[in-house]
Amino acid sequence: MSVVVGNDTRLCVSGITGREGTFHSLNNRRYGTQVVAGVTPGKGGQDVEGIPVFDTFHAAVEKAGANTAMVFVPPRFAADSILEAEDAGIGTIIAITEGIPAHDELRVFTHLQRNPNVRLIGPNCPGVLSPGKANVGIIPASFFREGNVGVVSRSGTLTYQIGNELAQRGFGNSSIVGIGGDPVPGSSFIDIIALFQDDPETELIVMSGEIGGDAEERAADFIADTVTKPVVAYIAGFTAPPGKTMGHAGAIVSGSKGTAAAKAEALEARGVRVGRTPTEVAEIAVEILGGA
Amino acid sequence: MDLLEYQGKQLFARHGIPVPTGRPATTVDDAVAAANAIGYPCVVKAQVQIGGRGKLGGIKVAQNEGEAREYASAILGMDIRGLTVHELWIEEASQIESEFYASIVFDRGAKAPLIMFSTRGGMDIEAVAEEDPAALATLHVDPLLGFQDFHGRRLAFEGGVDADLVRPVGAFLAKLYAVFVAEEAMLTEVNPLIVTPERDVRALDAKVTLDDNALFRHPENAELRDLSKEDPQERMAKERGLTYVKLDGDIGILGNGAGLVMSTLDVVAQHGGAPANFLDAGGGSKAEAITQAVEVILSNPKVKAVLFNIFGGITRCDEVAMGLIEAFNQIKPTVPFVVRLDGTNDVEGRRLLTEANLPGVHPASTMNEAAAMVVELAATGAPA
Numbered sequence: 001m002s003v004v005v006g007n008d009t010r011l012c013v014s015g016i017t018g019r020e021g022t023f024h025s026l027n028n029r030r031y032g033t034q035v036v037a038g039v040t041p042g043k044g045g046q047d048v049e050g051i052p053v054f055d056t057f058h059a060a061v062e063k064a065g066a067n068t069a070m071v072f073v074p075p076r077f078a079a080d081s082i083l084e085a086e087d088a089g090i091g092t093i094i095a096i097t098e099g100i101p102a103h104d105e106l107r108v109f110t111h112l113q114r115n116p117n118v119r120l121i122g123p124n125c126p127g128v129l130s131p132g133k134a135n136v137g138i139i140p141a142s143f144f145r146e147g148n149v150g151v152v153s154r155s156g157t158l159t160y161q162i163g164n165e166l167a168q169r170g171f172g173n174s175s176i177v178g179i180g181g182d183p184v185p186g187s188s189f190i191d192i193i194a195l196f197q198d199d200p201e202t203e204l205i206v207m208s209g210e211i212g213g214d215a216e217e218r219a220a221d222f223i224a225d226t227v228t229k230p231v232v233a234y235i236a237g238f239t240a241p242p243g244k245t246m247g248h249a250g251a252i253v254s255g256s257k258g259t260a261a262a263k264a265e266a267l268e269a270r271g272v273r274v275g276r277t278p279t280e281v282a283e284i285a286v287e288i289l290g291g292a
Numbered sequence: 293m294d295l296l297e298y299q300g301k302q303l304f305a306r307h308g309i310p311v312p313t314g315r316p317a318t319t320v321d322d323a324v325a326a327a328n329a330i331g332y333p334c335v336v337k338a339q340v341q342i343g344g345r346g347k348l349g350g351i352k353v354a355q356n357e358g359e360a361r362e363y364a365s366a367i368l369g370m371d372i373r374g375l376t377v378h379e380l381w382i383e384e385a386s387q388i389e390s391e392f393y394a395s396i397v398f399d400r401g402a403k404a405p406l407i408m409f410s411t412r413g414g415m416d417i418e419a420v421a422e423e424d425p426a427a428l429a430t431l432h433v434d435p436l437l438g439f440q441d442f443h444g445r446r447l448a449f450e451g452g453v454d455a456d457l458v459r460p461v462g463a464f465l466a467k468l469y470a471v472f473v474a475e476e477a478m479l480t481e482v483n484p485l486i487v488t489p490e491r492d493v494r495a496l497d498a499k500v501t502l503d504d505n506a507l508f509r510h511p512e513n514a515e516l517r518d519l520s521k522e523d524p525q526e527r528m529a530k531e532r533g534l535t536y537v538k539l540d541g542d543i544g545i546l547g548n549g550a551g552l553v554m555s556t557l558d559v560v561a562q563h564g565g566a567p568a569n570f571l572d573a574g575g576g577s578k579a580e581a582i583t584q585a586v587e588v589i590l591s592n593p594k595v596k597a598v599l600f601n602i603f604g605g606i607t608r609c610d611e612v613a614m615g616l617i618e619a620f621n622q623i624k625p626t627v628p629f630v631v632r633l634d635g636t637n638d639v640e641g642r643r644l645l646t647e648a649n650l651p652g653v654h655p656a657s658t659m660n661e662a663a664a665m666v667v668e669l670a671a672t673g674a675p676a
Contacts, residue, residue, distance in 0.1 A: 020606075075505065101506035102398060103476045106435045109403055126605065140605045140636055155551020160603045160635060161659065181550055183400045183478075210551055213400045236554035239561045240570075241539065260558075277559050279660055 002130030003150065003175045003195040003202075004092060004121060005033070005068065009134045012037040012057065012066035012090070014081045015073035016048050024072065024096075024138055025051065031135040037064035039081075057081075057088035070127070070136050071095040078123060079104035083111065086118050094136050095123035095186065105184035112186065120186025126156035126178035139176060147172020149285065150196035152189055153208035154181045154215075158236060158278070162208055165282035171289070174202040181210070189219035197227050204230050204289055206281060209263060211237030216263040224270035230288045233267045233274045234281045235260045293502045296339045298381035299516050300480075300498030307471045309464065310494035314383035323364035324357060326382035332356055336363040339379040340372050341518065343416075348372050353385055386496055391484035392451070392461070393417050393428075396468055398478040398503075404432040405472060407439075407465060409447040413484035427451075439469035460493045475513065476506035525569070525592050532584045534571060541566025543670050544589035544598035544627075546582075548573050548607040556601045559659055565667035568595045577607050582615020583622065590625055597628045597670040601659055604635030613641040617648045628652040628669045632662040 011028065015021035016038025026049060029035040035051050037060035044055030054060040057069065069085040071078055071093065078097040085093050093112075100123050112120050121128060127137010132146040138156070143164050149171045153159040156178055163176060177192045179185045189207055196202040205227070209216040216235065223231050238260040264274045275281030295303065301311040315326035316339070327334050338350030345351055350372050354360035360382070370377045391414035399406035410428045412420045421428050429450035433439055444462025453461050464485065472480045481499040488494065507514040529536030535550070539557075543565045547553035550572050557567045569592065573585050589598055602612050612633060619625070631653060633641045645653060654669070656662035 024606075076508065099505045101476055101509070102478060102503045103435075103473065103506065106398070106403065106405075110435050113403075138606050143635070153551070155549055155554075156605060157547070157549025157603045157607075158551030158555050160605055161552055161555065164603070164634065183398065184403055208551070210554055218401075234555075236551050236558060239539075239557040239567060240554060241537075276562065277660065278555060279658075 001174065001199050001201040002133050003192065003199050004119070004128045004130070004177055005134040005136045005175070006130050007133050008067070009092075009136065010034050010036045010065050010067045011070060011136055012039060012060040012064065012068070013070045013072060014039045014057070014085065015071065016040060016051065016053060017043055017046070018072060021072040022048055028135050028137070031141050033134040033136060037066045057084045057090060061088045061090065066090060068092040068136065069094065071097055071123070073097060075099040075101065079108050082108050082120065086112055086115060091117055092119050092121070093186070094121045094125070094127050096125060096127055096137055097122075098124040100124070100182065102183050105182060109184050109186060119191070121177065122180040122186060124182040125180030126159065128175060128177050129173070130175040131173050137178065139178065143167060144176060145172040148174060148201060148203040148289070149206055150174045150199065150202040150204070151176040151206045151208070152192040152196070153178055154210050155208060155236065158208055162206060162234060162278045162281055165278050166206070166285060169282050169286055171285060174199055183213070185215075188215050190222045193219060193223065193227060193231070197229055202229065204232065204285055206232050206234070206285065208234045208236070210235060211240050211260050211263075212258050214257065217266040220266045220270045220272060223272055231272050232281055232284045232288070233264075233272050234278060235263045235274060293504055293507070293513075293516070294341050294518065295498070295500040295502065295516060296341065296379065296518055297337065297498050298339055298379070300500035301495065303475060303500060304471060304495055304498055307467055307474065309467045309471065310492065311498070312383045312386050312494065312496065314381050317364070317380045317382055318378060320361060320364045320368060323368070323380050323382055324361050327354055327360035328357060330382060330384050333385040334360065335383045335385055336360060336367060337381045337383060338367045338370060338372060338377040339381055340375040340377055342373050342375060345372060350377065386486060386494070387488050388486045388496070389489050390487040392453070392487065392493070393420070393483045394465060394468060394485045395479065395481035395483070396472045396477070399432065402432050404435055405469070406430060406432055407443065407447060407469065409451045409461070409465065411451050411453055417483060433469065438473070439466050441466070456491060457487065457493070460491070464493050475500075475510060476503045477501060478503050525588060528591060529571070529588045532581070532588065534573060534581070534585055534588060536588055537570040538592065539567050539569055541568045542594050542596040543666055544568050544592070544595040545601070546571045546573055546585050546589060546598065547601040548577060548603065552601065552603055556599065556659065556663070559663045560599065560667060563663045563667045565663070565670060568592055573607070577611065577615070579611045579615035579618055582612050583619040586616065586619035586625070587623060590623060590627070595627060597630070597666050598625075599662055599666040600629065600631040600633070601662060602633050602635065604633070604638060606636070608636050609633040609638040609641030610644060613644040616653070617644065617650065620648075620650045625652070628654065630654045630656050630662050630666040630669065632656040632659060
C-alpha cells in the first residue's frame with residue numbers, strides 16, 4: 001500500500017510541453033508512473049515522447065482516463081489549472097508550482113474544500129513518491145526504496161535529507177509526501193498523517209515541519225487524539241529571526257506563535273518525539289522500530 | 293512586503309478610505325514646503341516600520357513654519373531602534389474624539405480573512421486582546437462570498453460603537469476589505485481609526501503588508517521602497533533572484549531549498565557556530581547562480597568561513613561545483629569553504645572539486661560533519 005499515489009495512478013501533467021514539465025514528466029514515467037496525458041491549451045493533438053497532449057483537462061479525463069493531475073505551469077496560471085482539473089473530475093491534484101499568490105491559493109482552497117472527492121497536495125511542493133509504485137513530482141527517487149516509514153514534510157530538500165538519513169539506517173518508505181511551504185497548503189499534516197494511520201504498510205510516521213503558522217501544533221493535537229502509530233517529528237528554523245521570511249512564503253515567525261521552540265514543545269507535550277537534527281530523527285526511528 | 297505608513301495611506305486613499313491630507317518628504321525643505329501647503333498645525337511623522345515611533349520622538353506637531361523646519365531637521369536622519377529615518381510624512385493635524393482599531397489579517401490557520409474591530413484603539417491591540425477579550429470583535433469572511441453589510445454591522449454592534457457610527461464603521465470596514473482583496477494584502481491594519489468631532493471616521497495610521505508573490509499583478513506596488521530597511525547585501529541578492537536573509541553571525545551559509553537551509557542554520561548553531569546569513573540558492577540552480585550567491589555571501593565582511601550544504605534533487609551537484617570553481621576564478625575568496633554535496637550528480641560534483649583543488653575548500657560527507665568543520669574553521673580563522 002501507499003498513500004496519494006500508487007499503482008492505480010493515471011497521471012495528467014499540466015504544463016507538460018514546458019522545459020521543466022517535459023523533463024519531470026518523462027522522469028516520472030521512467031520511474032514507472034503511468035503518465036497518460038498532458039494538458040497545454042492550444043497544443044492538443046501533439047505528443048511528448050508518446051504522451052498525448054490535450055487542450056483541456058476534461059479531454060484528458062475523457063480520452064485518456066486521467067485520475068491524477070500534476071500542475072507544472074507558471075504561478076500566474078496555476079490556480080486556474082488546479083480549478084480546471086477539479087472541474088474535470090480529477091481526484092488527486094499535485095501542484096508543484098512555486099510562487100502562487102496567496103489570495104489565489106485561498107480561493108482555490110475554499111472551493112476545493114467543498115468537494116469531498118478531491119485532494120490537493122501543494123502548491124510549492126516536491127510532489128509525492130511511493131517507492132516501487134509511482135513518483136509524481138521532482139523527488140529524486142533513487143535515494144528511496146520501499147519500506148514502512150511514511151514521511152510528510154513542508155520542505156523538499158529537507159525531506160531528501162531526512163529520507164537519506166533513514167535510508168542509511170536501512171529504512172524504506174511507504175510514501176513520501178511533500179505538502180509544501182506555502183501559507184495555504186491544499187493538504188495539511190493532519191490530512192496526510194490520517195492517511196498513513198490507515199495505511200497498513202506504514203509502521204512509523206515522520207513529519208518534518210518548520211517555523212510559521214500553527215499546522216504542527218494542530219497536528220500535535222490530532223496525533224494525541226487519534227493516531228496509534230508512532231510519530232517522530234523534526235522542526236526546522238530554531239535560529240530564524242522573528243519577522244523574516246525564510247524562503248518559504250509560509251516560513252515567517254511572528255511574535256511567539258509559530259516559533260520552532262513552541263512547535264517542538266507542543267509536539268513533545270503530546271508525546272511526539274522531536275529530533276533536533278535530521279540525524280537524530282533517524283536515530284529515534286531506529287529506537288522505535290529497531291534496526292531495519 | 294511591508295509598506296510605510298504613507299504608502300499604506302496613499303493605497304487607502306486610492307480605494308476611497310478617508311485619510312488625513314498629507315505629503316511625503318525626503319528633505320527638510322520639501323517637508324517645510326509640504327507643511328506650508330497643508331497649513332498649521334500639522335504633524336511631522338518619521339516613516340519607519342517601528343511601533344511606538346511617537347514615544348521615541350519620531351512624531352511631532354508643528355504649529356508654524358519654524359517648528360516644521362525644526363522637527364523635520366531633527367527627525368530626518370534620526371535613528372529609531374536601529375532604523376535610520378530617510379522619509380517623512382507631513383499631515384494635517386486631526387481632531388480626535390475617539391480612537392478605534394480595525395484590521396484584516398490573512399489567517400493561515402482558519403484559511404480565511406480575519407476581521408478585527410475594537411473601540412479601544414490607539415494602543416497595543418495584543419494587550420487589549422489579553423486584558424479584555426470581549427473588547428475585540430472578530431469574524432472570518434468566506435473568501436468566495438466576500439464582505440457583506442451584515443459583517444460590518446455585526447462588528448460595529450459587537451464592538452459597542454454609538455448607534456450613529458454603526459453605518460460609517462461598517463462602510464469603513466467594507467472598504468478596508470476591498471483594499472485587502474484588490475491589492476492582495478496579507479495585512480491591512482488601522483490603529484487608530486479615529487472618530488472626528490463631525491462624527492466622521494478616518495484612518496490615522498496604516499499598516500499594510502502585501503503578498504510578494506502577487507506583485508506581478510500590481511506593478512505600481514512593486515515599485516514601492518522602504519529606504520530605511522534596505523540592506524545592501526539583501527538588495528544585491530534580490531537583484532540576482534536569490535533568497536537571502538542577513539543574520540548576525542560569521543558563518544556564511546548556502547543551501548538549496550528553504551527547509552534544508554533553515555535546518556543547516558540550526559545544525560551550525562547546535563555546533564556552537566553563528567550563521568551570517570540564510571541563502572537559498574533555489575531549485576535547479578545553475579553554476580552562474582551559485583557564483584553570484586558566493587559573491588553575495590562574501591560581500592558581508594563579517595563572514596569568516598562558508599558552508600555549502602547541497603542535497604540535489606532538481607539541483608545538480610556538478611552545476612554547484614562548477615559555480616563554486618567559477619566563483620574562485622572570479623572572486624578569489626580568502627575565507628575557507630566547507631562543501632557537502634549529496635544527491636543528483638554528487639559523484640561528478642565531488643570529482644570536479646577534487647580536480648580543481650581550490651585553496652581552502654574542504655569536502656565533508658555529512659551535514660553534521662560539515663557543520664562541525666565550518667564552526668572550527670570560523671573560530672580558528674585559518675584552514676584546519
